[in-house]
Amino acid sequence: MNVVKLIGKIFSFIGITLGVVILTLVTTIFLICHGPSTSARNLFVTTILETGQLKFLASIFLSDAEINEIVNANSLATMQEEVDTELITVDDNIEKELIEIHKVSGNNFEGTMMIISDPSKISLATTYPWGEYGKELDKLVNENNALAGINGGLYYSDANKGGHPLGVTVSNGEIQDMSMGATGLHLIGFDENNILRIIDISSMNKSEIENLIVTEKIRDAVSFQEESSDKNNHFVKLIINGEKRELNGMGSGANPRTAIGQREDGTVLFLVTDGRGKNGHLGATAADLIEVMSEYGAVNAANIDGGSSSTMYYNGEYLMDSVTFYYSNSSWRLPTAFIVKE
Numbered sequence: 001m002n003v004v005k006l007i008g009k010i011f012s013f014i015g016i017t018l019g020v021v022i023l024t025l026v027t028t029i030f031l032i033c034h035g036p037s038t039s040a041r042n043l044f045v046t047t048i049l050e051t052g053q054l055k056f057l058a059s060i061f062l063s064d065a066e067i068n069e070i071v072n073a074n075s076l077a078t079m080q081e082e083v084d085t086e087l088i089t090v091d092d093n094i095e096k097e098l099i100e101i102h103k104v105s106g107n108n109f110e111g112t113m114m115i116i117s118d119p120s121k122i123s124l125a126t127t128y129p130w131g132e133y134g135k136e137l138d139k140l141v142n143e144n145n146a147l148a149g150i151n152g153g154l155y156y157s158d159a160n161k162g163g164h165p166l167g168v169t170v171s172n173g174e175i176q177d178m179s180m181g182a183t184g185l186h187l188i189g190f191d192e193n194n195i196l197r198i199i200d201i202s203s204m205n206k207s208e209i210e211n212l213i214v215t216e217k218i219r220d221a222v223s224f225q226e227e228s229s230d231k232n233n234h235f236v237k238l239i240i241n242g243e244k245r246e247l248n249g250m251g252s253g254a255n256p257r258t259a260i261g262q263r264e265d266g267t268v269l270f271l272v273t274d275g276r277g278k279n280g281h282l283g284a285t286a287a288d289l290i291e292v293m294s295e296y297g298a299v300n301a302a303n304i305d306g307g308s309s310s311t312m313y314y315n316g317e318y319l320m321d322s323v324t325f326y327y328s329n330s331s332w333r334l335p336t337a338f339i340v341k342e
Helices: 002-034 037-049 056-059 062-075 135-142 204-217 287-297
Strands: 099-105 110-116 122-126 146-153 169-170 174-179 185-191 196-200 219-225 235-239 258-262 268-273 300-304 313-316 317-320 337-340
Touching: 002 037, 002 056, 037 056, 037 062, 056 146, 056 204, 062 235, 099 235, 110 146, 110 196, 122 169, 122 196, 122 317, 135 146, 135 313, 146 258, 146 268, 169 185, 169 204, 174 204, 185 204, 185 313, 196 258, 204 219, 219 300, 235 258, 235 337, 258 287, 268 287, 268 317, 287 300
Parallel strands: none
Antiparallel strands: 099 110, 110 268, 122 337, 146 313, 146 337, 169 174, 169 219, 185 196, 185 219, 235 300, 258 268, 258 300, 313 317
16 A cells, blocks of 8 residues: 555656646746747747747747748848859869868857868768668768768658658769658759759759759759748758858757858868757857858858758767757768768
């Protein structure tokens, strides 16, 4: 009888504790959304809309009209410019170290910048033909006898299965997938001249995209999404032809990020940041990515898939791992990854 009472008290304590935690969380979010600080409200909304599973929180506490007003006032200005390939001259006489690692930081994030001197060493590793599950980044790197890698493009992330990309996937010149269900798709990757291309394909049909890949000689590329709405708050272009993208208001929320850029001499920049509470940080904003990429000399740069997927692996260890607790020493399962071979 005493054991039964003890178990009952334990469950009662757990129930009360959970109730207090939930009440505190709800009260905190309500105060953020309806309190005196518009900056806190705007940051919360733009940040939460960039998540895969928590977008619904914004609509619980704010109307669709309020959310749209916040998003419209805190987004990135339209950037229609396309990459001018004439501005990039890849140095074929490379005598530098292939990979350099630099730590970066900002007001609310820490990250790692990987500098790759030879863009021809970068390719796209995939799990094609697609199955139900993708693979952790270390597996994608090691199974392809590579030195390093970062997570790739947009994908179906239901239950962290990661088995199938979303958008267009090109590996070694082969179109491995063309899933056109998302709005605002951009193609991000390298052509046969080892130049980073960032191409808006949102208005193209499959035939036009296939023709683009052939005529522009795209060899390895993924897709990410450009859309600011009450459903999504994603962005792609950061710097094009040396011009920084302009911001409306805060520009974006703060989250873990993965970005890719290229210098005038062809050197490639891989940037991954933390966020969502990891190391006590909220994450990087679009403005943060633009400034870091500019500081490191990027002529062109793009944001790719981030959040819990953001990860970097080099020389047998994770330099940046998933912000998700259960994968804190690894990465989510992924269908694609940009890798660096010797």
